[in-house]
Amino acid sequence: MGSGSVFIVFILMALVSVSAAVMMLLSKNAVHSALWLVLNFTAIAVLYVVLNAPFIAMVQITVYAGAIMVLFLFVIMLLGAEQLQGISGVHGTERYHRAVAFVLVALLVVGFGVVIFNGGTGGGETAVIDASPVALGLRLFEAYVLPFEVTGILLLAAIIGVAVFTRRKKKEA
Amino acid sequence: MELTIDWYIGLSAILFSLGALGVLTRRNAIIVFMSIEMMLNAANLAFVAFARHLGDLDGQVLVFFVITVAAAEVAVGLALIVTIFRSKKSINIDEINLMKG
Numbered sequence: 001m002g003s004g005s006v007f008i009v010f011i012l013m014a015l016v017s018v019s020a021a022v023m024m025l026l027s028k029n030a031v032h033s034a035l036w037l038v039l040n041f042t043a044i045a046v047l048y049v050v051l052n053a054p055f056i057a058m059v060q061i062t063v064y065a066g067a068i069m070v071l072f073l074f075v076i077m078l079l080g081a082e083q084l085q086g087i088s089g090v091h092g093t094e095r096y097h098r099a100v101a102f103v104l105v106a107l108l109v110v111g112f113g114v115v116i117f118n119g120g121t122g123g124g125e126t127a128v129i130d131a132s133p134v135a136l137g138l139r140l141f142e143a144y145v146l147p148f149e150v151t152g153i154l155l156l157a158a159i160i161g162v163a164v165f166t167r168r169k170k171k172e173a
Numbered sequence: 174m175e176l177t178i179d180w181y182i183g184l185s186a187i188l189f190s191l192g193a194l195g196v197l198t199r200r201n202a203i204i205v206f207m208s209i210e211m212m213l214n215a216a217n218l219a220f221v222a223f224a225r226h227l228g229d230l231d232g233q234v235l236v237f238f239v240i241t242v243a244a245a246e247v248a249v250g251l252a253l254i255v256t257i258f259r260s261k262k263s264i265n266i267d268e269i270n271l272m273k274g
Contacts, residue, residue: 007176040211044188047218048221056236064210079254101198104193104197135230154242155244157245162248
């Protein structure tokens with residue numbers, strides 16, 4: 001692809017992901033929020049492809065947009081929590097809290113903006129490197145074997161934790 | 174226009190800020206959780222953009238780990254939400270103040 005078409009893809013995906021994020025925040029129905037978030041994740045997966053990260057893009061779609069969001073939808077529907085407490089339903093002191101939140105986020109955006117547009121990141125674009133799943137796997141199992149093992153332990157701990165959490169006591173059953 | 178890394182970092186910053194806004198303003202625990210996922214995703218986008226910029230695979234490997242940890246975090250977090258909902262019949266984070274001093 002030429003640099004012009006890459007730029008158009010970036011602008012399109014940036015618009016899609018940001019508007020999906022805004023819609024996620026504004027949706028009253030939690031199921032709609034989850035679906036907007038899936039759109040957001042998918043748009044970012046397209047950007048990963050543009051950024052020479054095809055394997056990460058596929059992982060993003062299968063694990064994030066697929067598995068994690070299905071888990072979210074499952075819990076929302078299990079609890080019947082679709083309509084609980086939208087952004088409205090403000091009472092009393094919460095208005096004050098919301099104003100503080102907006103000011104904090106505005107400061108966050110201004111901070112990022114100052115850093116990006118003053119200093120920038122410097123340096124030119126480097127050559128495209130080999131980022132195929134093979135290259136990524138070699139890097140993972142050569143340089144990052146120990147973190148990989150630790151991740152396995154983390155997942156095991158998560159499995160045990162979830163099993164303990166959600167187990168009903170025998171008296172209740 | 175030249176598509177430099179600054180554009181990606183800018184998009185990442187916007188998405189992160191929107192996620193932070195969601196965490197701070199929404200009261201539904203599940204939506205708060207989804208906003209946290211969006212912030213993790215914004216960080217991942219920055220990682221991949223820097224990996225492209227620096228011509229180094231390490232950023233992509235790190236994203237791989239972040240996604241794994243996020244999956245574990247979601248499983249535990251949703252289990253917590255289900256457990257809280259069972260006992261309190263609510264997932265409004267303002268009503269979950271059992272441990273308040």
